[in-house]
Amino acid sequence: MTALETPPISTTEASDSERMPQPRATRGRNRTTKIRGVRAGFWVYVGLGVVLVGALFPFYWSFLIGSGDSSTINDPNMSWIPGGNFLENAATVVNDPAVNFWRALGNSITSSLLIAASVVVTSTLAGWAFAKLRFPGSKPLLVFVVATMAVPMQLGVVPLYILFSDLGWTGNIGAIVIPAVTSAFGVFWMTQYLQQSVPDELIEAARVDGASMIRTFWTIGVVAARPAAAMLGLFTFVTAWNNFFWPFIVLDRSDPTLPVALSLLQSNHFVDYSIVLAGVLLSTLPLLLLFVFAGKQLVSGIMQGAVKG
């Protein structure tokens, strides 16, 4: 493997340039940038541009159709400029009594917030214990948590459905919040993060000073965990918002979340796709807004999770 053989050469290269006298420094700098070969050229931007267009096109397409009328889709000479019917179509979506758009929006917001908050709290607590406290059984328990990440949701839906219909909770958003209040991924994520971001000495110092465990957790753990907790919360929120399978099973059609409402929209309006796609855009708008403000954090969250995970 070249990668393993080459470092020595690069060290000599580096020490060479170190020995170089001042006047050559600028040339040296130029050369290193060139050696790294990373100043991206024209074609990289073209490639990325194509990717970006591909990522955004479906949004534009749904606006194009969603702002037309029922005939737009069948028009062979369809214009690529949006029509003026978007608000009208959106109004149809919002006012359709079979879709319950506002209830769905409210349910989506409430349930996703509750799920994100409880996942963050339980994961931070457990992550702190796994990362920084020594206790018998910690290793096997953590392995167990990681192993459960492979268990599909499908494996729980039948008993959960039986349980919630026994309790009379089917149709209640409690039925979609309760099964999602913890996340093995979240525990794993916080454990990884806290392991690396809090030095053990800090905790020992706090203990020596007589701080109780809860105080140590509160003043060191929680403070250190904040960035990771924010990312976990964001990620969980998006996942919960987009979740469909379980809400579709357990919720009543009269009291849906947004994805369930979209499926109702499809079965009611499949002859007029302008209304369906207007609804699609409408239901995506809240997350797009969130993405504008927090997309950067989501990006760095996913990237950090990758390195540590």
Add this chain to the structure above:
Amino acid sequence: MTATATRPPAPPTSRPPRPPRVISFSQRLSRWDLKVSPYLYISPFFIMFAVVGLFPIAFTAVISFMDWDLVRNSGQFIGFDQYAWILGQPQFWTALRNTFSIFLFSAVPQLIAAIFIAAMLDRNIRAKTFWRMGVLVPFVMAPVAVALIFSNMFGDNHGLVNNILTDVGLPAIQWHKDAFWSHVAIATMVNFRWTGYNTLILLAAMQAIPRDYYEAATVDGAGAFRQFRSITLPSLKPTLIFVIITATIGGLQIFDEPRMFDQFGRGGAAQQWLTITLYLYDIGWGQWNFGRAAALAWILFLIILIIGLINLLVTRRLVRDEGRR
């Protein structure tokens, strides 16, 4: 403070006399704190997980051996009958085939695309954050929403894709009739939503590769492609294993996209795009047979486990081979 104070004084023979170990209340509290706290902190997770995670899994196993009566809310043990029934259904095998086919059409092109996009993002580009956010935008759209947009674009009669195909002189494709093409369409939805996400994971792994490897390779005269093949790809292996395994777990569970591919949500007139989870939903909440649904859930889990293990073994071997070369 109390127990130790009443202890008889140490016998005079033991000199120098150890001062009696006086453990104050606060010290004992502190020790108790040290021992119990970790369990206290992990308990919210584990208690909730036991209730909403472990219990249902175990109970699914129990139900899968039962003929479950929805009215009486109890069941009768019938052994492996439900499993046998599932495995005897041609629909199950169709669903299995479709699930794998959709999974392959989504996982393979998606990973290849993600690697190349990540390689582009790894270059020294301007407005890094802008491009990174750009590739992640599709991730915020719900799979249901993605499926609605794409099933429109892949419409059989006036869909965008067919319009383009006929414009350039190719025959239109029956996206909703032909099994193969319906899998391509559904896989496209998955790819649209997940490529950017995997790109970012791979990008993070690429950025962790020391830059002097590349410098050295350049000095050795290796071109961009050679560097990519001999440095980037081998260093990505652990991350690729992670990404492939996550994609397997998620991909074999696919439900949202095939469910929304037409307005009936039953996997097509001839089960062209019926997937395992779609079939599970139909058995459980269409035919209301919970015993069979539970058996199918366990079968799905076992399939995921087996495929995950195969993935792990194959990729591990590949990594070792790479190391030997």
